[in-house]
Amino acid sequence: MSNANEQMAARYKNNFLKEIEEQAEMGEWVKMCMQCGVCSGSCPTNFHPGWDHPPQEIFMMIRAGKREEVLTSNSMWMCTSCYNCYVRCPRKLPITHIMHGIAEYAYRLGVAPKFQPTLHLSQTFWNNCTKTGRVNEVKLTQSLYFKDGFMAGIKKGLEMKDVALGLVKAKRLNIMEALGGGHKCKDIKGIQAMLAKAKELEAKRKAAKAAA
Amino acid sequence: MARKEYAFYPGCSSQKGASASNYLTSVESMCKTLDIKITEIPDWNCCGASISYAEAGELPRHVMNARNFALAESNLPGQDIVATCAACWLGARESKERLEHNSGLMADTQEALKEAGLNIKAIPEIKHMVEVLIEDLGYDELKKPVKKPLAGMKFAGYVGCQTNRPFGIHGESFENPVYLDKLIETVGGEAVPYDQKVTCCGGALAFSEPDKAQAQIKDIIESAYDNGAEMLVTPCPLCQANTEVYQGQINKKYGTKFNMPVLYYSQLMVLAYGGSAKEAALPGNVIRARKLEEFAGK
Ligand code: SF4
Ligand code: SF4
Ligand code: SF4
Ligand code: SF4
Secondary structure, eight states: OOHHHHHHHHHTTTOHHHHHHHHSTTGGGGGGOOOOOTTTTTSOGGGGGGOSSOHHHHHHHHHTTOHHHHHTOSGGGGOOOOOHHHHHOTTOOOHHHHHHHHHHHHHHHTOSOTTOHHHHHHHHHHHHHHHHSSOOHHHHHHHHHTTTOHHHHHHHHHHTHHHHHHHHHTTOSOGGGGGTOSOOOSOHHHHHHHHHHHHHHHHHHHHHHHHO | OOSEEEEEEOOGGGSTTSTTHHHHHHHHHHHHHHTEEEEEOTTOOOOOTGGGHHHHOSHHHHHHHHHHHHHHHHHSTTOEEEESSHHHHHHHHHHHHHHHHOHHHHHHHHHHHHTTTOOOSSOOOEEEHHHIIIIIIOHHHHHTTOSSOOTTOEEEEOOTTTTTSSSOSTTOOSSSOOHHHHHHHHTTOEEOOOTTTTOOOOTTHHHHSHHHHHHHHHHHHHHHHHTTOSEEEESOHHHHHHHHHTHHHHHHHHOOOOOOOEEEHHHHHHHHTTOOTTTTTGGGOSSOOHHHHHHHHO
């Protein structure tokens, strides 16, 4: 167990609900859930096999204090952001954001599942788009396919070859981007300074809550 | 002067040479016909999309959107922002809502923006291009320039998630939105009813969970075929890419014979307005829409 994780566990002792309320984005909504199950029936069907615990169950487990089970679960990472649950919940819980918020918190504590593909996607995407202010689609694709190592990358690359070739032919994938010729913002420096500040402020705000 | 002017937020995927560049081309010709002026927000940045939630955290995501708001406000004062990508639109609207309802978050955002020499006074309205069309102009206005109705062609309007939930287009229901069908009919096409209109295609998880996403996409295309559609029509670059580019892999995996072109609503409009295949960016489709190419040549 990581250090940040132990600290938070100690700080909130037996009150996991409070921990989620204070530390996860939109976590303060969890207590409003009335366990009707509408959200669980709303998740995209073909993602169901990946949902160990659909939203309703996750919320119940939070109240029951099942800290480790929740934070190490793959479940939140299966959310496609389809907002089906969100618009149907009779208690108006912003479920999509709560799922993302719990996932982000687990990642911040270092207890998210190792090699979680959607976590990897999230990291890659954000790092890619904040580097120059805009997404470099070729580099994004490369880093995604090479995540399992070089050979796996080549194999996946081959599987995806037809997809990529089709896009290149239709002038929708610009190979020049791989060489640094891609799209960028002019004020990259300003963007990075602004993001560094935002990160610092967010960390401060969350620490203040834990200290209160 | 044009009859309407907007601060345009194209988003990363609609840039030149990027995966939705054909969306941009067709939107530009559509706006020309409709006398709508769109001016790119100078030096706009990526919105971060929903998928960056884990790495980005909360504030940095809002700050990315806030930078675009500040740039639009100072460079194109008084203009609403219009986005063509459903994900950009949703992300920007979400940030606007949160910042306007949470003064602490707004104060932090302003402090971060200062680092880039920027500042927000009032966040502009944020519209999806579809809202500009049907709310600011209206179906009647959209119909006026139609020179060549797409008569006898059957389309399945694939609304997907993000233009529909959680905000949606004003007056539409979440379970059966009809704006896309109405746009198809406005340009003379037939909108077939089918039951996967608002099914999620998997979104960004098409990358990280390809098998599950492709199973969703298969259901969508299959239902469109079963109900007699010849083509799919979408309002969102990610829906477009997801439902188009994986059809080959789905065919290999499931033994299906999918080969259904997936168009943007803007491409149909350009064609109906008498535009060429090039103006409608038909060569940008990976699965070529032969029927429309012939139609454009007539
Ligand atoms: S739909 Fe809302 S109230 Fe019902 S179980 Fe899900 S979160 Fe709880
Ligand atoms: S937004 Fe996420 S949690 Fe909600 S229904 Fe869709 S996939 Fe499930
Ligand atoms: S939707 Fe995606 S690609 Fe488009 S601007 Fe937002 S993050 Fe960038
Ligand atoms: S890409 Fe998929 S997830 Fe995104 S808006 Fe379109 S249908 Fe929804």
